[in-house]
Amino acid sequence: xxxxxxxxxxxxxxxxxxxxxxxxxxxxxxxxxxxxxxxxxxxxxxxxxxxxxxxxxxxxxxxxxxxxxxxxxxxxxxxxxxxxxxxxxxxxxxxxxxxxxxxxxxxxxxxxxxxxxxxxxxxxxxxxxxxxxxxxxxxxxxxxxxxxxxxxxxxxxxxxxxxxxxxxxxxxxxxxxxxxxxxxxxxxxxxxxxxxxxxxxxxxxxxxxxxxxxxxxxxxxxxxxxx
Amino acid sequence: xxxxxxxxxxxxxxxxxxxxxxxxxxxxxxxxxxxxxxxxxxxxxxxxxxxxxxxxxxxxxxxxxxxxxxxxxxxxxxxxxxx
Numbered sequence: 001x002x003x004x005x006x007x008x009x010x011x012x013x014x015x016x017x018x019x020x021x022x023x024x025x026x027x028x029x030x031x032x033x034x035x036x037x038x039x040x041x042x043x044x045x046x047x048x049x050x051x052x053x054x055x056x057x058x059x060x061x062x063x064x065x066x067x068x069x070x071x072x073x074x075x076x077x078x079x080x081x082x083x084x085x086x087x088x089x090x091x092x093x094x095x096x097x098x099x100x101x102x103x104x105x106x107x108x109x110x111x112x113x114x115x116x117x118x119x120x121x122x123x124x125x126x127x128x129x130x131x132x133x134x135x136x137x138x139x140x141x142x143x144x145x146x147x148x149x150x151x152x153x154x155x156x157x158x159x160x161x162x163x164x165x166x167x168x169x170x171x172x173x174x175x176x177x178x179x180x181x182x183x184x185x186x187x188x189x190x191x192x193x194x195x196x197x198x199x200x201x202x203x204x205x206x207x208x209x210x211x212x213x214x215x216x217x218x219x220x221x222x223x224x225x226x227x
Numbered sequence: 228x229x230x231x232x233x234x235x236x237x238x239x240x241x242x243x244x245x246x247x248x249x250x251x252x253x254x255x256x257x258x259x260x261x262x263x264x265x266x267x268x269x270x271x272x273x274x275x276x277x278x279x280x281x282x283x284x285x286x287x288x289x290x291x292x293x294x295x296x297x298x299x300x301x302x303x304x305x306x307x308x309x310x
Contacts, residue, residue, distance in 0.1 A: 058294060065291070094294070101296035103237075106244040148241060148297050173244065 106173025
C-alpha cells in the first residue's frame with residue numbers, strides 16, 4: 001500500500017507520520033507537496049499535524065485553498081482512506097470533508113499530554129483492530145481542539161455512528177467530548193490526538209499503531225487477491 | 228477606492244472561551260455591571276473600484292474570512308481617496 005504524507009508550509013508532524021508508515025507499518029510512503037494537483041498514485045492520504053500557513057486567520061483556513069486539497073477531495077470521493085490528524089483534522093473541517101469547526105480550547109491553553117480515548121466505533125476502516133469501547137492512550141498537542149457543531153450535525157453524527165473517538169475526560173471543551181469523527185461514507189477520519197506519536201513503546205504507547213494497521217488490513221482485503 | 232471594515236464574531240449560542248475569561252477579569256477588577264463579553268476579529272480591506280462589490284465581499288467572507296459553521300460577519304463599506 002502506498003501512502004502520501006501531504007506537506008504544507010508549517011506542517012511539523014510530517015516526519016512522525018512518515019516514520020509511522022515506513023518504519024513501524026513497513027509500507028511505502030512519500031512526502032507530497034501542497035502544490036501537487038493529483039494524488040492518483042497513492043492508496044492512502046495522510047494530512048499531518050502542525051501549523052499550516054502559520055494558522056494565520058484560522059487553523060486550516062488557508063491550507064484549504066492549496067492545490068492539493070482538490071486532489072484530496074477527489075481521493076476522498078474515490079473512497080480512498082484519508083486521515084487528518086490535529087492540523088490535518090482542522091484542514092478537513094475547513095474543506096467541508098468533515099462537518100463542524102474548531103474553537104480555542106475552553107481553558108485557552110495549549111494542551112500537550114497523553115490522553116485516554118474511548119473507541120466509540122470499531123467498525124471503520126481505521127479502527128477495525130480495536131475493540132468497541134476499548135480505552136487507548138494517544139497523545140494530544142493542540143490549542144484549537146474544541147470541537148463545535150450545531151445540534152442537527154451532532155444528531156447526524158450520532159445516528160450514523162460517525163463519532164469514532166471520545167476523550168474519557170473533558171480536556172478542551174469539545175462537544176460531547178468528541179476527539180475524532182468520520183464522514184458519512186466512512187473513509188475520511190479526522191482526529192485531534194496523534195496516533196503517529198504512539199507507535200513505539202520507547203515513547204510510552206503503541207496504541208496508535210493499530211489505526212495504521214487497520215487501514216492496511218482493510219486495503220489488503222479489498223485489493224490483494226489471496227488464493 | 229473602498230475601505231471595507233469586516234467584523235467577525237462567534238455566532239450567538241456558540242460559547243466564547245476568550246470572552247468568558249475577559250468577563251471574569253473585568254468582574255475581578257470590580258466592574259460587576261459587565262453582563263457578557265464576546266471577542267471577535269476586525270479586518271480592513273482596501274479594495275479598488277469594482278463591480279458587484281458587496282457580492283464579492285460576501286464571497287470573501289463566506290469562503291475564507293469567516294467560518295460560517297461558528298462565525299457571523301458584518302461589514303461597512305467606506306469610499307476613500309486613493310493615496
